[in-house]
Amino acid sequence: MIIGLTGTPGTGKTSVCRILEAHGYRVIHMNELIKSEHLYSEVDEERDTVVADMDRVFSRVCELVGDDSDVTILDSHMAHHIADTVIVLRTAPSELTQRLKARSYSKSKVQENVEAECLDVVLVESVEWCQKVYEVDTTGRNAEDVVEDVEKIISGVLSGDDTLVYEQYKPGSFDWSEEIF
Numbered sequence: 001m002i003i004g005l006t007g008t009p010g011t012g013k014t015s016v017c018r019i020l021e022a023h024g025y026r027v028i029h030m031n032e033l034i035k036s037e038h039l040y041s042e043v044d045e046e047r048d049t050v051v052a053d054m055d056r057v058f059s060r061v062c063e064l065v066g067d068d069s070d071v072t073i074l075d076s077h078m079a080h081h082i083a084d085t086v087i088v089l090r091t092a093p094s095e096l097t098q099r100l101k102a103r104s105y106s107k108s109k110v111q112e113n114v115e116a117e118c119l120d121v122v123l124v125e126s127v128e129w130c131q132k133v134y135e136v137d138t139t140g141r142n143a144e145d146v147v148e149d150v151e152k153i154i155s156g157v158l159s160g161d162d163t164l165v166y167e168q169y170k171p172g173s174f175d176w177s178e179e180i181f
Ligand SMILES: Nc1ncnc2c1ncn2[C@@H]1O[C@H](COP(=O)(O)OP(=O)(O)OP(=O)(O)O)[C@@H](O)[C@H]1O
Pocket: 007, 008, 009, 010, 011, 012, 013, 014, 015, 016, 076, 077, 099, 138, 139, 140, 141, 142, 143, 144, 146
């Protein structure tokens, strides 16, 4: 089964996935896959990114996962376009700003991503498109602590009764709409 790990860039998906891989989980880093296998329709030079061909990405991910009943984690800010069950990582705007500035992103790229986080863009899309959505806060925490939450959610999903974990990680806990700069 596929579980998507999604969230605004900088919320820590890849950092968390690297630890999950070390714990033995299978992870598909979707952005790397898109680039290495040219699963895109255009190159957006201005934004220094590519426009993914989501039909081809979906087919390729399904092919890679096959009928494996073990969990495969899909690491991408677009994982909610593919997976039905997703975990959305969240980060308070002030901390996300610092993380993105540390990447030497341009002012406009930092602003675009922080605004998206303030407006819950990935969360809203996930709730619209996915059957099951969990939300995990990464603010003021380290990646190992976030991994503990993610593993708890995975166990709940696999157990077939996620009532308790859903209660703890159900979406809609943050309101950062006042923090748009
Ligand atoms: N609690 C945390 N969980 C994960 N990463 C954290 C946490 N706290 C700080 N970080 C830092 O935030 C940064 C997150 O970068 P990372 O590439 O993992 O994010 P991402 O969501 O995968 O971004 P992108 O979508 O651009 O690939 C890293 O430098 C990481 O060390």
